[in-house]
Amino acid sequence: MPQVSDGPSPGVSADALASICSPDRLETVFGTMDFFDGMPLSDTVTRSYDALDLLRGIEVFLNCVPGASMVAMRRGLRDIGIDSRTIGCLAPRCSSAPLVLTANTETAYGMTCLALAQDGPTVIEAPENSLCFVNDLWQRHVTDMGIAGPDRGEGGKYLFLPPGHDGEVPEGYFVVRPPTFSSWVLLRALSGTEGLLQSRIYPLSAAADPPEQRFVDFAESDFNTIHANDFSFFEEIDTLVQEEPPEALDPERAGQLAAIGIVPGTPFRPDDRMRSILDTAARIASGIVRTLCFKPRDPGFYVYPGSSWKNPWPSHNHEFLSPEGARLLDARALYHYFAAGTSPAMAAAAVGAGSQYAYTAEDSTGALLDGGRHYTLTLPSGIPVKNFWAVTAYDPQTRSLLRTDDPYPSVNSLSDAVRTEDDGDTIVHFGPTAPEGREGNWIRTVPGKGWFVVLRLYGPLESWFDKSWRPGEIEPA
Template structure:
């Protein structure tokens, strides 16, 4: 005889579903665990929405480089024979994710479909190669195996079975398309010593065409709506199916983005993915401007945040991928290299940013703020502060195309005690023009503090910038 008082029940083991559940993506009705037809349709809409959100957050690195290449192509820069550079330095004219205004940059895409490519970077340079999914491939120059003395780097296409010639630093990226960033410490003249050519042309390399993009107006930032998924589909279609890990490839395949398959969502899925992209973009902005991971903050009790959380260029911690950290970084920054993720005393660069004032309020371009850098900023080379637009994560467009201040300028004034007070606002406070960066009314903004060659006081946290203090200045 059954003892109903002691009978096993699904509820007692948590293996059942109630007849109705309320969730952030909708309310769902069941009959004894079986979804009703309308609920089934709604659940699949919810699943597609969640897949779209995850695909946005996890495929963002690749979409970023597709948008970068599209931007270059929009101003006629395409192919192995053209290198874009900024002369004298980057400015706020175009949309780029958080560039600095202090150095001359060079950038290009190399395509390995037509065979191996050789790069000869300038001497005393800092150069990086990332694959088309924005994963680290190589450092060249000071952080690379040539140690800044110059050398020849050979990049072989996926599946290459030919001989590897002697005399090269050899790399095998998993994607055909790769992004190259050059930073020559000798400026434009040194940048022009760069050489890029096919291995097949090594005996008589063609000249490289250098195109100044400093004053060109174009966009390199990925989309925040449905077209984001079209950017990703372009990448997936071009590159080998095994160039992306199966987990992320599976997320994309679940919404119709798969190598060898045309991406053609119907009206229902298209609308869902548009909403997913906009939602995921909002989540990305929360990760950037208001991260919840305690490791995101540079100093205890401070709003200054890390760009690379965890100190790993692969965003790994104890064999776990730091998904939020990866999304946070790629939503507002570019370039993946160990040299950026883990700065050394006296070498590389250290970064910190904030998007709020000392009271935790969002920075308002119509208000005036004060930032104090204590005496002796711990930078072996120099320090800088650049200001960015919170919408585009690009340099803030103001009357000055270089919305920044830096120690190398020679114009920044120090206080009697050696501290440096910087000012931000729509107009300079009287007598503070040399230490002022303009902001824009009815817009938000955020600063990035960079230390080039950070010193021990940065790492042991005995030196730290103040919070941004809002100052109410009476109108004249």
């Protein structure tokens, strides 16, 4: 048998003991915390729970931005008469009147929100030669339709079944089962408004004789689709939680929400203390996520070393997963705070297909862009696009198109007014007044107001991906 030693125990060192014990007083960012032999005194109990509720509120905001954004999108569409059987459209393109996260001024969009709880199984007829996708109400990718979908751009009928549907499923459809009753539908027809108007949406029960499709043009409508940055953010999330199946939400976010009183089937009625804490949490979190958007610290967001141009998908994954499978929480919060909708075709486009994006709010010196100053952006010759490119200015407060006297704050290759330099470069000008002779290359800005810019490449070519072509920095004039 093995020998068992009865030698002396090494004991617990003073340093080890200190590392597992609590001092009688801690000075923290939340104030002083006092203890009696490790046990919290009454003021510390109050301060601890105030701190915990604040932290939970901040985490809920950062992790639930995608859901609040979809609730606000649906509410905004409903405000202008776009219900689940109506398609909102841009005929032919969006102006700066609607508050829609980083909408562009070049594409003919259509959108609506499904209501499977009311309408039951619902059919969408996607137009030919289109790039369409559907996200659930937590803004997770459900399906692509059109070129990136199973119909391969030939047009097709998609049948969306409510969560838990166990009835008979007819043939002749691409069948989709979203985890939420409501989903956001984005329709993009490459043939423009004429193609978009071929879209159809109707209940399966009306498939034998579909009603005439109703469209609402919202291109110049002044309405809001953007979520709140105060206490009402949490009311937006509660709306989602109460309407959708509990199993549509992952356990981690469900636990965070439950910790602040948002639980399926239970009224959300925070007392004055909790309401004040959550209002503060939303305001702090909105400041944090704005920092993530405009000054990210992860090098993966930057397209080029030493450049201010940023890519909203650092891992090129529409689910914001790292190569190791970890959720990139900052990337998810960043993206959904200033954009709407995710699809694999957006995050990881193939050469000559889909689209690629880069954005910045800084000039070449690192200073934030100022609407009272003049700047230039040089796009070197050989801009790597199969289809077209666009440079568009946005309001950093609303993350929507910058509102000026020009309702289309963009310079793009679809415009005949854009001039190219003798060497093939294209110079985009920004400022409160137009440079003489370059009006077609100018985006108006507003003195006293900041702005940021998004570069879009539709059908990006190899020189974008291998970085042999790169845009210049925004230079103060």
